[in-house]
Amino acid sequence: xxxxxxxxxxxxxxxxxxxxxxxxxxxxxxxxxxxxxxxxxxxxxxxxxxxxxxxxxxxxxxxxxxxxxxxxxxxxxxxxxxxxxxxxxxxxxxxxxxxxxxxxxxxxxxxxxxxxxxxxxxxxxxxxxxxxxxxxxxxxxxxxxxxxxxxxxxxxxxxxxxxxxxxxxxxxxxxxxxxxxxxxxxxxxxxxxxxxxxxxxxxxxxxxxxxxxxxxxxxxxxxxxxxxxxxxxxxxxxxxxxxxxxxxxxxxxxxxxxxxxxxxxxxxxxxxxxxxxxxxxxxxxxxxxxxxxxxxxxxxxxxxxxxxxxxxxxxxxxxxxxxxxxxxxxxxxxxxxxxxxxxxxxxxxxxxxxxxxxxxxxxxxxxxxxxxxxxxxxxxxxxxxxxxxxxxxxxxxxxxxxxxxxxxxxxxxxxxxxxx
Numbered sequence: 001x002x003x004x005x006x007x008x009x010x011x012x013x014x015x016x017x018x019x020x021x022x023x024x025x026x027x028x029x030x031x032x033x034x035x036x037x038x039x040x041x042x043x044x045x046x047x048x049x050x051x052x053x054x055x056x057x058x059x060x061x062x063x064x065x066x067x068x069x070x071x072x073x074x075x076x077x078x079x080x081x082x083x084x085x086x087x088x089x090x091x092x093x094x095x096x097x098x099x100x101x102x103x104x105x106x107x108x109x110x111x112x113x114x115x116x117x118x119x120x121x122x123x124x125x126x127x128x129x130x131x132x133x134x135x136x137x138x139x140x141x142x143x144x145x146x147x148x149x150x151x152x153x154x155x156x157x158x159x160x161x162x163x164x165x166x167x168x169x170x171x172x173x174x175x176x177x178x179x180x181x182x183x184x185x186x187x188x189x190x191x192x193x194x195x196x197x198x199x200x201x202x203x204x205x206x207x208x209x210x211x212x213x214x215x216x217x218x219x220x221x222x223x224x225x226x227x228x229x230x231x232x233x234x235x236x237x238x239x240x241x242x243x244x245x246x247x248x249x250x251x252x253x254x255x256x257x258x259x260x261x262x263x264x265x266x267x268x269x270x271x272x273x274x275x276x277x278x279x280x281x282x283x284x285x286x287x288x289x290x291x292x293x294x295x296x297x298x299x300x301x302x303x304x305x306x307x308x309x310x311x312x313x314x315x316x317x318x319x320x321x322x323x324x325x326x327x328x329x330x331x332x333x334x335x336x337x338x339x340x341x342x343x344x345x346x347x348x349x350x351x352x353x354x355x356x357x358x359x360x361x362x363x364x365x366x367x368x369x370x371x372x373x374x375x376x377x378x379x380x381x382x383x384x385x386x387x388x389x390x391x392x393x394x395x396x397x398x399x400x401x402x403x404x405x406x407x408x409x410x411x412x413x414x415x416x417x418x419x420x
Contacts, residue, residue, distance in 0.1 A: 130155070130201055132162065133228045134332055136341060138243035139348045142255050143214040146224055147206055147348040148242045151332050151341060154203035156230075157193060164189035165227040166209035171220045171247060185215045189226070195340035201333040204340045206348070221247035255352050262293035263374075264354035266346035268361055269301035269326065269337035276307035282362050283311070287320060289366060289374070295354070296321045297346055301329060301337045364391065 130153035138148040146166070156162050166189045170182040192206040193199075207226060216222055224243040230236050265286065287294065298304075298312070300323060315321035329338040343359055350357065356378060360366070366389070368377060381387055 129153070131332075132156070132230060132238055133205065133226075133240075134202070135240070135242060137345050137349055138224065139351070140243075140255075141208075141348065141351060143252055144211045146209040146243065148209070148224075148226060149204075149206050149341070149345045149348055151202040151334060151338070152205040154199040154201060157203055157205065160230075161232040163229050163232060164191055164207045165229070166207075166211075167225040167227065168211065168215035168222055169225055170215070170218075170222040173220065174247070182220075184225075185211055187211050194344055195335060198335040198340065200335055202338075204334070204338075204344060206344060216245055216250050219248055219250045221245045221249065257355070259352060259354050261295045261354035262356070263290040264294065264350050264357045265290070265296040266343055266350065266357055266359050267296065267298045268339040268359075269299050269329070269342050270303035270308075270362070271301040271337045272303050274303045274305065274308050274362070276305070276311050279308050279362065280311045282365070283315060283321070285365060287315070290358075291374075294320070297350065298323050299326045299342045299346070300324065301326050301342075367392075 132152065134151040135148060136150050138146060141147050152162070166187050168185040170184070172182060187209060190208040190210070192208065193203055194206060195204040209224065209226075222245055223241050224245075226240055226242045228238045228240070283296070286296070296315070298321060304312070304323065309323075312321055312323055316323060326338075326342060329341065332338065334341060347357060347359075358366075368374065
């Protein structure tokens with residue numbers, strides 16, 4: 001009973017009347033103060049504006065809390081609060097306070113997005129089936145002509161109309177003549193498809209850029225840019241640097257004889273299981289046949305094993321053989337290990353390296369009957385730029401048992417020689 005008397009005394013008298021507050025009012029006041037403090041703390045955390053918006057909408061339903069929305073807005077401009085809340089809002093309840101704040105500063109609301117037509121279908125591309133152009137090399141063909149050798153999508157060139165343009169961008173004048181930036185030189189390109197329709201996913205494309213005059217006549221250097229267009233019906237294109245010439249690197253004398261070699265061999269892609277002893281025999285035979293002023297360019301498409309490499313290394317060190325690694329061509333599905341790409345790249349790369357360039361495979365041998373020399377035969381063909389040699393099939397027998405009989409033979413092919 002004593003506790004009851006204490007409460008009665010505490011509730012009576014003048015002092016008790018001055019501090020007469022119910023327990024419910026004290027709890028509401030404390031809750032409001034804590035919530036207001038929490039809101040002010042959250043307001044300072046700008047990345048958490050959606051949390052603040054949710055706090056506002058949920059706290060407005062409590063009848064015991066004082067209206068704190070006006071107090072919170074007064075700490076920042078109204079427009080700032082609206083702008084911060086709109087981008088993060090993705091629910092209907094969150095957008096209500098932001099719309100109210102926006103109306104206070106802007107007389108009109110933002111236009112609503114039009115509804116999508118359910119019958120309008122969209123096509124979404126992912127990845128790429130074939131590249132518009134895959135460059136292997138770019139070379140000068142003379143003072144004013146260039147050749148860019150590469151691959152391109154065969155369906156695009158068979159069923160579409162892709163085309164190319166060329167642009168030469170000269171280097172700035174090192175003397176600083178004050179004439180401003182040098183003007184680029186542009187020309188239309190001529191494309192060639194030299195694989196006779198044998199391409200697969202990719203086909204060989206040679207882009208020829210011929211300018212009215214030498215674009216690097218001043219030998220200041222520059223860059224050759226190619227504009228590859230997807231089709232004549234579209235202005236969409238890809239622009240890339242195909243070739244760069246350093247200042248002072250242009251030498252017109254290299255396009256005129258005498259050339260470094262008399263004969264040059266451009267080999268097809270080497271692939272599969274190549275016999276090292278047969279490679280040794282083939283290379284020794286033709287190195288002797290062509291003479292000391294000859295050079296061999298071989299292309300490794302995965303067929304140069306360590307044993308074959310051991311055969312080639314002495315010739316490489318002697319400067320008679322160049323072995324190029326072209327195993328990256330496997331990423332692009334072309335005809336026969338992209339052999340048309342390889343031989344055309346070799347032709348343009350070494351176009352001015354020799355008087356005659358030969359193209360045949362490492363399972364073929366050139367033979368001149370009746371003791372005739374190569375110089376004698378080619379001397380009679382100087383008026384031609386290229387010709388073929390009919391090749392007799394090699395016997396599949398190791399030894400000829402009877403010279404009067406015909407033996408089974410492998411398929412024959414023609415050997416092509418290209419003049420410089």
